[in-house]
Amino acid sequence: MTRRALLAFMTARVRPPITVRVNAMFDAGAHGNKGLTDAERATFWRYQTQAQQEFATSGIRFEFKITEGAFIRTQGYSVIPEKFLARDMINLFVSDFLGYDVDRDRTGGASIGPRGYDRYFKTYIGLQHATERTLPHEYSHHLSLDTATNPTLGHNFWADLRNDYWLWRQRQGAAIDEFRRCAKSPWAATSLQTRLPRAASIGI
């Protein structure tokens, strides 16, 4: 067993898994209302697989619901019609390109939490600017409760630096408890039934 696998195993043993529910929407308004291409969807799933592998190290897994037909209405600012959104999920909107009001810095991602009349947790991904680091970074803002405590945070220099450091450590195989702060979020659930066997049984 490699050191990385061993660390991941021990992490899973002592920390009950947290399931994060995601309501994924693929922009039906992209490419003149033709929606995202198969290649774009495949790119997104590659990023999601990467994110799942990274957060599995901290005992976090993802459960997906796909909501077809969603789009962004631009009325001076970008808004997703409420019928596509879910209160008890992270609402993940995937497009080819994001409006400047959502992604001013062209990082390919933005995350916001509930504020005022808007009660939803949201992440926007713009595939033209996103990289394989973008989706884990955006999830980190929800998981570390950045979007719950400072819903309009967007990209805050210090939060970005701190989260990227935690993500880096997680990629080295370290479980990050700060990402497990989300356990009581409306879109998260903790499961006690699926713990792995005790470490002693494999002779560590």
Ligand SMILES: [Zn+2]
């Ligand atoms: Zn950020």
